[in-house]
Each structure stands twice: as structure tokens, then as C-alpha cells.
Amino acid sequence: xxxxxxxxxxxxxxxxxxxxxxxxxxxxxxxxxxxxxxxxxxxxxxxxxxxxxxxxxxxxxxxxxxxxxxxxxxxxxxxxxxxxxxxxxxxxxxxxxxxxxxxxxxxxxxxxxxxxxxxxxxxxxxxxxxxxxxxxxxxxxxxxxxxxxxxxxxxxxxxxxxxxxxxxxxxxxxxxxxxxxxxxxxxxxxxxxxxxxxxxxxxxxxxxxxxxxxxxxxxxxxxxxxxxxxxxxxxxxxxxxxxxxxxxxxxxxxxxxxxxxxxxxxxxxxxxxxxxxxxxxxxxxxxxxxxxxxxxxxxxxxxxxxxxxxxxxxxxxxxxxxxxxxxxxxxxxxxxxxxxxxxxxxxxxxxxxxxxxxxxxxxxxxxxxxxxxxxxxxxxxxxxxxxxxxxxxxxxxxxxxxxxxxxxxxxxxxxxxxxxxxxxxxxxxxxxxxxxxxxxxxxxxxxxxxxxxxxxxxxxxxxxxxxxxxxxxxxxxxxxxxxxxxxxxxxxxxxxxxxxxxxxxxxxxxxxxxxxxxxxxxxxxxxxxx
Amino acid sequence: xxxxxxxxxxxxxxxxxxxxxxxxxxxxxxxxxxxxxxxxxxxxxxxxxxxxxxxxxxxxxxxxxxxxxxxxxxxxxxxxxxxxxxxxxxxxxxxxxxxxxxxxxxxxxxxxxxxxxxxxxxxxxxxxxxxxxxxxxxxxxxxxxxxxxxxxxxxxxxxxxxxxxxxxxxxxxxxxxxxxxxxxxxxxxxxxxxxxxxxxxxx
Numbered sequence: 001x002x003x004x005x006x007x008x009x010x011x012x013x014x015x016x017x018x019x020x021x022x023x024x025x026x027x028x029x030x031x032x033x034x035x036x037x038x039x040x041x042x043x044x045x046x047x048x049x050x051x052x053x054x055x056x057x058x059x060x061x062x063x064x065x066x067x068x069x070x071x072x073x074x075x076x077x078x079x080x081x082x083x084x085x086x087x088x089x090x091x092x093x094x095x096x097x098x099x100x101x102x103x104x105x106x107x108x109x110x111x112x113x114x115x116x117x118x119x120x121x122x123x124x125x126x127x128x129x130x131x132x133x134x135x136x137x138x139x140x141x142x143x144x145x146x147x148x149x150x151x152x153x154x155x156x157x158x159x160x161x162x163x164x165x166x167x168x169x170x171x172x173x174x175x176x177x178x179x180x181x182x183x184x185x186x187x188x189x190x191x192x193x194x195x196x197x198x199x200x201x202x203x204x205x206x207x208x209x210x211x212x213x214x215x216x217x218x219x220x221x222x223x224x225x226x227x228x229x230x231x232x233x234x235x236x237x238x239x240x241x242x243x244x245x246x247x248x249x250x251x252x253x254x255x256x257x258x259x260x261x262x263x264x265x266x267x268x269x270x271x272x273x274x275x276x277x278x279x280x281x282x283x284x285x286x287x288x289x290x291x292x293x294x295x296x297x298x299x300x301x302x303x304x305x306x307x308x309x310x311x312x313x314x315x316x317x318x319x320x321x322x323x324x325x326x327x328x329x330x331x332x333x334x335x336x337x338x339x340x341x342x343x344x345x346x347x348x349x350x351x352x353x354x355x356x357x358x359x360x361x362x363x364x365x366x367x368x369x370x371x372x373x374x375x376x377x378x379x380x381x382x383x384x385x386x387x388x389x390x391x392x393x394x395x396x397x398x399x400x401x402x403x404x405x406x407x408x409x410x411x412x413x414x415x416x417x418x419x420x421x422x423x424x425x426x427x428x429x430x431x432x433x434x435x436x437x438x439x440x441x442x443x444x445x446x447x448x449x450x451x452x453x454x455x456x457x458x459x460x461x462x463x464x465x466x467x468x469x470x471x472x473x474x475x476x477x478x479x480x481x482x483x484x485x486x487x488x489x490x491x492x493x494x495x496x497x498x499x500x501x502x503x504x505x506x507x508x509x510x511x512x513x514x515x516x517x518x519x520x521x522x523x524x525x526x527x528x529x530x
Numbered sequence: 531x532x533x534x535x536x537x538x539x540x541x542x543x544x545x546x547x548x549x550x551x552x553x554x555x556x557x558x559x560x561x562x563x564x565x566x567x568x569x570x571x572x573x574x575x576x577x578x579x580x581x582x583x584x585x586x587x588x589x590x591x592x593x594x595x596x597x598x599x600x601x602x603x604x605x606x607x608x609x610x611x612x613x614x615x616x617x618x619x620x621x622x623x624x625x626x627x628x629x630x631x632x633x634x635x636x637x638x639x640x641x642x643x644x645x646x647x648x649x650x651x652x653x654x655x656x657x658x659x660x661x662x663x664x665x666x667x668x669x670x671x672x673x674x675x676x677x678x679x680x681x682x683x684x685x686x687x688x689x690x691x692x693x694x695x696x697x698x699x700x701x702x703x704x705x706x707x708x709x710x711x712x713x714x715x716x717x718x719x720x721x722x723x724x725x726x727x728x729x730x731x732x733x
Contacts, residue, residue, distance in 0.1 A: 091654075097617060132716065133716065146701045221654065221693065222696045225696055229705075229708070239716065308617070308618045434615045
């Protein structure tokens with residue numbers, strides 16, 4: 001049965017725990033290979049790749065993957081490029097602590113809205129143009145740093161650069177046109193982690209560039225402005241590469257994406273209402289604000305923290321700060337893996353405990369980071385904090401697909417927005433006022449992380465239970481079918497709108513843990529990791 | 531589950547134990563008389579204007595006070611008003627952690643009198659209110675005395691520095707050019723593709 005839902009990126013990879021979790025390919029009996037197609041990778045009937053060959057650049061599938069994640073990486077680099085240079089910028093522009101904090105809040109706030117708009121843009125003109133337009137229209141905002149001469153200008157430019165983080169949506173969307181739904185989870189998850197690494201790489205790149213430019217004779221207050229040209233050029237280069245080397249679909253370019261069949265089977269209003277009235281949505285919006293959100297906040301403050309607290313030079317502070325963001329290379333996929341692994345034995349309860357343990361661990365080590373007075377301890381605590389927070393991000397998206405089948409896209413989007421909102425909030429609360437030092441701010445943030453992770457104990461699925469409670473004994477309400485089909489009204493069920501949900505429910509029985517005898521291979525539905 | 535908690539407790543204790551031997555500012559005698567050519571409230575331009583600093587030992591002190599004095603380090607220091615909301619410039623009594631004086635002017639061997647130096651305000655000095663302080667160090671590089679151009683409350687005889695903006699016309703022009711290139715090439719490629727698609731559809 002063709003999974004043509006019009007929702008890009010459909011996959012529940014790893015969900016049943018029965019497939020190999022880190023599957024790099026889908027075997028032929030599950031998805032038939034189209035043997036007439038001449039592509040570098042085996043493809044399905046829609047010519048989407050069934051295999052994920054990481055180190056290949058072959059057109060179109062793997063080339064799309066690399067163009068996608070590098071574009072997103074570039075936008076992360078430019079959004080957080082100011083952070084490691086703040087010790088110089090604050091002297092040049094005569095900034096106070098609140099100026100710096102507010103600019104940090106602004107840098108993550110813009111993308112809350114731009115990500116929502118990008119979703120609509122991708123629907124209209126396709127993800128390739130969405131990516132290109134955003135990345136090349138945000139290049140001038142990066143170049144604008146050379147004009148900044150006041151706190152207000154600094155805040156405005158960081159706000160505008162932050163819009164570019166919406167490339168995430170376009171890139172995930174684009175890859176779902178290229179990869180089969182059974183491996184899209186791993187592909188998108190890898191891209192998410194590697195793109196997020198940009199927040200770490202920038203802490204290395206910018207001080208390095210600043211050093212080199214100073215050596216050629218520029219004064220410090222000019223050198224940092226010149227350094228910003230490099231992320232700006234990266235934007236332009238990636239934009240040109242994407243528009244020249246990329247293509248919309250495996251079979252070529254179309255001036256408009258042809259939508260097959262009836263795309264919008266459902267009404268957005270109903271889908272949205274179903275998402276916001278499910279309390280579990282809001283709990284995970286809060287949780288993601290304290291895993292992804294604190295990751296973004298820490299990207300903004302950590303280099304300056306090491307520079308000031310331990311008297312390191314810009315270069316060294318940047319290297320240490322970079323290890324925080326670069327842990328994403330493995331930490332985020334590890335979180336997803338841990339979630340899937342515990343689900344094999346303990347089902348949904350295992351997944352919930354995994355999120356709670358990872359995120360609370362992150363919070364505990366954030367607290368210790370703020371309290372440590374010696375450099376080696378601070379670095380150790382920071383690394384464990386980063387692994388905890390980033391793995392929690394991965395583990396969160398191991399649960400999101402199960403909250404709702406009907407509103408998965410909206411819930412994923414809301415969760416992502418919650419991440420950015422959490423980042424803005426934590427920066428505003430802890431790193432903007434002079435009432436307490438950055439060290440104390442980190443300590444309080446750690447406490448808040450642990451407190452705001454507690455609501456996950458309240459997440460209860462009637463069919464699977466919660467962290468402490470068993471599933472309901474009611475024979476009707478305690479089935480997966482009942483949970484997922486109750487998202488539809490009786491008239492909608494009469495129209496058969498809930499059929500895909502029923503299939504999904506059957507496959508999600510594996511979330512009961514090893515009490516389940518067998519579960520067939522999963523169908524499709526997508527977490528758009530944000 | 532108790533073992534990790536134990537390890538964490540041990541780590542916490544060890545990190546709180548980190549300390550360093552340090553000279554404190556409050557223990558230093560104000561034995562030098564330091565004066566500068568700046569007037570109260572004067573605004574100096576970074577990279578252009580000069581300050582002439584003179585320093586000498588307070589002659590009313592008993593002989594032998596300066597027996598261990600070896601070097602003199604003259605620094606530019608932030609006045610309290612420029613330290614507000616800026617924890618990276620805060621004053622701490624422990625001199626190894628004190629961030630009040632971040633800009634070195636000159637280091638000279640110690641001599642009792644006739645010390646002058648003319649300094650051009652450097653281009654990386656930020657816009658702020660300042661005073662000048664000279665630390666006397668012994669042969670082990672430890673501070674033993676000081677002198678400053680202002681009073682003990684750091685309220686009199688302060689001057690301002692106006693920093694360079696760091697902006698250049700050439701940078702601004704380059705910025706505009708690259709931005710224009712980005713937008714023009716975006717729409718250029720976009721329309722080129724549209725035309726190719728139209729012509730291939732017509733074929």
C-alpha cells in the first residue's frame with residue numbers, strides 16, 4: 001500500500017524495537033526494490049533510497065543528505081557565531097550583561113516563528129527553494145554585523161540571523177522526498193545531530209578566525225567584524241551549491257512539486273485541536289525546552305563563562321565550549337538508541353524512564369558545572385551535562401511519535417518551538433540580569449532542569465501505563481486501537497479516516513515491552529525532528 | 531545507585547577545595563604618588579590622544595621602606611561606574627582574581643623618583659571611565675605596594691576614553707557588495723531555472 005500521505009518524512013524507525021535499531025538499510029522483502037531505476041543506491045517504487053551510505057556523495061539521494069545537513073550546520077554556525085567573540089564585542093559596543101543576555105534571547109526567538117512559516121513555504125514551493133531562499137536571504141543579515149555599533153544594533157542583527165535556523169524544517173522535509181520511510185528516522189536524526197554540531201563548531205571557528213585576522217594587523221575591534229564575513233560567505237556558497245547541485249526529487253527537478261493524490265486528507269484545524277488538547281503534548285513541549293532549550297542557551301554563554309571564570313584566552317575558551325556542541329555527533333543518536341533499547345524490554349515505561357534519567361542527569365551536572373571552581377572538574381561536568389541534555393533530545397523524539405498518530409506533525413513542530421522558547425526563557429531568567437553571576441545562573445538552570453523534568457512522571461498511556469502506574473485493566477480502554485482511534489469522532493470513523501491509525505496501533509503493541517509475543521513490521525508516520 | 535551519588539559528593543568536595551595563595555589589595559600600602567596629565571572628566575580618543583604619567587615614592591615614608599621594591603607596573607583601571615552590570619570588570623580583594631585593571635601601560639624597573647612615561651591610548655581600549663594605578667612588585671613578581679591617581683573611593687580625578695568604533699568604510703562597502711551578490715544570485719538562479727523549466731515543458 002503506497003504511503004502517500006503528503007506528509008513528508010514518514011517513519012517510525014526503531015519504534016517497534018523489532019527492527020535493527022540502527023538500520024542502515026531496508027531489506028527487499030519489506031520494501032520492494034525498483035530494479036529498473038539506475039541509481040547509485042537501491043530505491044523503492046517512488047525512487048526513494050532504501051539504503052543510507054553515509055560517505056557517498058552520489059546524486060541525488062546522498063548528495064541531498066550532505067547538502068541538507070551542511071546547510072543546517074552553516075545556519076547554526078552563523079546564529080551562534082557571536083557567542084565565543086562576546087568578550088571582544090562587549091568591549092567594542094560597551095555592552096552590559098543585560099544587553100548580552102537579551103541578544104542571546106533574541107538569537108533563538110526568531111526561529112520559533114520562522115520554523116512555522118518554513119513549513120508552509122515547503123508545502124508551497126518545495127524544500128529545496130525553501131532552503132535556498134532562507135539561506136541566501138539571511139546572508140545579508142550576517143554581513144550586517146560589520147555595521148553594528150550599539151547594543152540595539154547587536155540585538156537586532158542577532159535576531160535576524162536567528163531566523164535562519166528554520167533551514168532545519170526545509171532540510172528534514174527535503175530528505176523525506178529522497179529516503180524511504182523505513183530509514184528516514186535514522187537519516188533525519190543523523191542530520192539533526194550533525195547540524196546541531198554547528199553550535200559547537202562555531203566556538204572553535206570564530207576565535208580561530210579572529211586570531212588569524214588580528215595577526216594580519218587588524219585591531220581587535222575590527223578583526224571580529226571581519227571574522228563574520230566567513231559565515232556570511234558560507235551562507236552564499238551553500239545557497240549556490242544547493243540550487244545548482246540539488247534537485248527536488250530523485251527523478252529530477254520540477255518547477256512545482258506535483259502532489260500525488262489527495263494530499264490533505266485531514267483538516268488542519270482538527271489536527272491542531274487534537275494536538276493541543278492532549279496533555280502529553282504540553283508536557284513534552286516543556287521537557288524539550290529543558291533539553292534542547294538549555295543546549296541552545298549553553299551554546300550562547302559557555303565560551304564567555306570559561307573566558308571569565310577561569311581566565312583562559314579566547315582560543316582556549318572556544319575549544320572547551322566547542323566540545324559542548326560537538327558532543328551532538330554521538331550524544332543525540334545515542335539518546336534515540338537508548339530509548340529504543342529500553343523499549344525492547346520495558347516498553348513505553350522504559351522510554352519514559354530513559355528520558356527522565358538522561359535529562360535529570362544533565363540537570364544535575366549543569367548544577368555541578370556552575371559550582372565547580374577548578375577547570376578540569378568544570379570541563380568534566382560540562383561534558384557529562386552535554387551528553388545528558390543532547391541524549392535527552394534524542395530520547396524525547398523516541399516518545400513523540402506515540403503521543404498521537406493523527407497530529408504527529410503538529411506535535412513535533414510544537415515540541416521544536418518549545419525548545420527555542422525554553423532557550424529564550426532560561427537565558428532571560430539566568431543569564432541576563434546582574435543579580436547573579438553566570439556560575440550561579442548555571443546552578444539555578446540545573447535545578448530548573450531537574451524540576452521541569454519531573455512532569456514526565458505524569459505521562460500516562462492507558463494501554464501502556466506510566467513511569468509508576470501500570471496500564472489500565474479496562475479491556476476496551478486498555479488497547480492501542482482505542483487510544484489512537486479516539487482521536488477521531490464517530491462521523492470521521494464512519495468515513496474510515498482512522499484506518500491508518502488502526503494499523504499504527506497494531507504495530508505499536510511492542511511498546512508493551514517483552515510481554516508482547518510478536519509485532520509485524522511498522523507502517524509509517526513521521527516525527528519531524530526539530 | 532548509591533555509588534554514583536558518593537562519587538558525585540567526592541567530586542563536589544574536591545572542587546570546593548581549590549584555592550590559591552594570593553596577595554590582597556587591602557594589604558598593600560599606598561606608598562607611591564602617581565599623577566597623570568589628564569583632568570577630571572577629560573575625554574581621550576583611543577589611538578590618538580596621549581597621557582603622561584609620573585610616579586615617585588612618598589618622601590614622608592621612613593628610609594628602607596622600598597628595600598624590596600624591584601619593578602613598577604602601571605595600569606589603566608576601570609572606575610566603579612564602568613564596572614556596573616559588567617561582572618567581567620569587577621573588583622576583588624584577591625589580586626589574582628581582581629579584574630579592575632585590565633590594560634597594561636608600561637612596566638619599568640623601580641626607582642625612587644623621576645619616573646615619567648607618555649602613553650598613547652591603545653586602539654583596543656573600550657569606551658569607559660578610568661583612573662591609573664601603579665603596582666610595585668618585588669623580585670618574586672608579588673605586589674608589595676601601589677599608588678593611584680584617584681582617592682581610596684575611586685571617585686576623584688577620573689577621565690574617559692572614547693574607543694574606536696572598529697568600523698571601516700571599506701568593510702561597510704564590502705558588506706553591501708556581498709549582500710547584493712547574495713540576493714542577485716539567488717533571484718538570478720531562480721529565474722534561470724524557471725525559464726529552463728518553461729522551455730523544457732514547451733518542447
